[in-house]
Amino acid sequence: MSVNAFITETELEGTDEGxxxxxxxxxxxxxxxxxxxxxxxxxMLAEYVPPYDATVVERLKAAGATIVGKTNMDEFxxxxxxxxxxxxxxxxxxxxxxxxxGSSGGSAAAVAAGEADLALGSDxxxxxxxxxxxxxxxxxxxxxxxxxxxxxxxYGNSLEQIGPFAQTVEDAAALxxxxxxxxxxxxxxxxxPDGEGTYADAADGDVDGLSVGIPTELLxxxxxxxxxxxxxxxxxxxxxxxxTREVCLPSVGHAVSAYYVIAMSEASxxxxxxxxxRYGHSSDAGGNWNDAFGRxxxxxxxxxxxxxxxxxxxxxxAGYHDKYYKKAQDARAWVTxxxxxxxxxxxxxxxxxxxxxxxxxxxxxxxxxxxYLADANTVPVNLANLPAISVPAGETNGLPVGVxxxxxxxxxxxxxxxASAL
Amino acid sequence: MTERTTAVDAEEVxxxxxxxxxxxxxxxxxxxxEQFEDILTYxxxxxxxxxxxxxADLTNVMRPDEPRECLExxxxxxxxxxxxxxxxxGPNVS
Numbered sequence: 173m174s175v176n177a178f179i180t181e182t183e184l185e186g187t188d189e190g191x192x193x194x195x196x197x198x199x200x201x202x203x204x205x206x207x208x209x210x211x212x213x214x215x216m217l218a219e220y221v222p223p224y225d226a227t228v229v230e231r232l233k234a235a236g237a238t239i240v241g242k243t244n245m246d247e248f249x250x251x252x253x254x255x256x257x258x259x260x261x262x263x264x265x266x267x268x269x270x271x272x273x274g275s276s277g278g279s280a281a282a283v284a285a286g287e288a289d290l291a292l293g294s295d296x297x298x299x300x301x302x303x304x305x306x307x308x309x310x311x312x313x314x315x316x317x318x319x320x321x322x323x324x325x326x327y328g329n330s331l332e333q334i335g336p337f338a339q340t341v342e343d344a345a346a347l348x349x350x351x352x353x354x355x356x357x358x359x360x361x362x363x364x365p366d367g368e369g370t371y372a373d374a375a376d377g378d379v380d381g382l383s384v385g386i387p388t389e390l391l392x393x394x395x396x397x398x399x400x401x402x403x404x405x406x407x408x409x410x411x412x413x414x415x416t417r418e419v420c421l422p423s424v425g426h427a428v429s430a431y432y433v434i435a436m437s438e439a440s441x442x443x444x445x446x447x448x449x450r451y452g453h454s455s456d457a458g459g460n461w462n463d464a465f466g467r468x469x470x471x472x473x474x475x476x477x478x479x480x481x482x483x484x485x486x487x488x489x490a491g492y493h494d495k496y497y498k499k500a501q502d503a504r505a506w507v508t509x510x511x512x513x514x515x516x517x518x519x520x521x522x523x524x525x526x527x528x529x530x531x532x533x534x535x536x537x538x539x540x541x542x543x544y545l546a547d548a549n550t551v552p553v554n555l556a557n558l559p560a561i562s563v564p565a566g567e568t569n570g571l572p573v574g575v576x577x578x579x580x581x582x583x584x585x586x587x588x589x590x591a592s593a594l
Numbered sequence: 595m596t597e598r599t600t601a602v603d604a605e606e607v608x609x610x611x612x613x614x615x616x617x618x619x620x621x622x623x624x625x626x627x628e629q630f631e632d633i634l635t636y637x638x639x640x641x642x643x644x645x646x647x648x649x650a651d652l653t654n655v656m657r658p659d660e661p662r663e664c665l666e667x668x669x670x671x672x673x674x675x676x677x678x679x680x681x682x683x684g685p686n687v688s
Contacts, residue, residue, distance in 0.1 A: 450674055
């Protein structure tokens with residue numbers, strides 16, 4: 173039985189022999205593939221065929237990978253369950269009847285079901301780490317600027333990064349080795365400081381002497397079964413020679429608000445391009461340009477996308493900009509400072525990836541705010557531009573639990589090493 | 595818990611939707627007004643955030659401004675609903 177991981181199945185062979193020769197890779201459907209439709213999970217782009225490859229897709233092909241399909245996702249990356257997709261929901265291979273997480277749910281499900289060896293997703297506020305946790309696979313959200321976003325259809329461009337999924341930490345790190353590095357077509361990429369060896373080399377399991385901080389705020393309100401699984405993981409690290417201590421991140425109680433204000437504001441601007449003129453759905457309704465654009469966008473976008481565009485427009489509008497957008501930027505700087513101070517004291521931070529196990533399919537769609545609050549542990553990382561990895565950490569009542577390790581900027585090797593000790 | 599000071603009425607939802615060029619049906623307006631009330635009330639906690647210095651420890655880098663290859667016109671027009679003489683063709687301005 174298919175879990176509906178793919179929106180479009182394809183077979184794009186690698187152009188050269190390389191480190192990914194013989195490996196199959198699934199690519200999230202908001203990452204442009206020349207000649208293969210790229211829908212973003214939206215009716216708006218159901219027929220859109222990009223004339224060029226994203227930089228990460230060029231790098232996959234040059235590394236010898238075979239791209240086997242474009243994966244299902246929440247529409248334009250806006251969701252935590254992959255249920256806002258125009259192409260139907262995806263089942264969770266690790267917990268049938270439950271959501272795979274989102275927004276990169278199809279990518280995580282493809283890897284969990286063995287339909288691809290590896291996958292790419294994108295993470296704006298947890299969209300790689302959440303589905304990795306819910307599907308029992310590994311996912312990495314890289315430091316902002318490590319991986320090119322050229323060819324990634326923008327949602328919240330100051331927050332998002334493309335990153336890998338795999339069954340093992342080493343495989344995810346090896347895929348990161350292929351896609352990382354500066355790109356002149358994305359001016360926000362930069363050269364990472366020199367580190368020893370590749371990211372895959374760092375998966376050596378050596379955590380002897382590593383200091384791990386546990387932000388108490390990220391355990392508050394978590395499901396007890398999730399906390400139990402997390403504590404077992406902490407004990408495993410301690411028995412391998414790591415030391416652990418509690419740390420405080422007083423700002424993170426404001427992170428969900430700050431994240432949603434910034435992401436929605438950026439979305440309202442980024443998605444203004446979908447007017448039916450250059451690409452995408454175009455309404456037959458006629459009328460002047462305002463009528464035609466309003467109709468096209470009403471027909472092409474789903475509920476969650478409309479909600480975020482409207483709230484973002486509101487947060488940026490005259491009279492509200494200072495109250496919402498400016499304060500959200502202050503909160504973002506505050507969160508960044510809290511993390512900087514924490515990394516003066518410890519090497520990595522650890523928390524449950526998601527405070528809850530996967531929801532049942534259809535369970536959570538009616539109350540957007542409750543769903544936003546489930547992102548409490550993942551969004552602070554995007555606000556601070558940091559790298560984080562989610563790794564499987566056992567189960568609660570048969571449902572997968574993920575643990576997240578957060579590192580300082582460009583500290584990918586450190587989080588890979590920590591995760592590989594489990 | 596923060597006091598409820600944000601009231602969002604149907605009028606305001608319609609105004610924002612017109613700014614964003616998204617037509618809404620009447621039932622959507624009602625539903626969004628209710629949900630926006632909840633969400634914006636939650637966002638009120640941003641009032642407690644102190645002013646924080648934003649300066650990133652980065653310097654801007656410029657590249658030389660030289661012409662280089664880009665997408666061919668035909669490829670750029672491939673996905674357009676309507677074109678004319680190598681241009682995109684949009685709806686009437688008024």
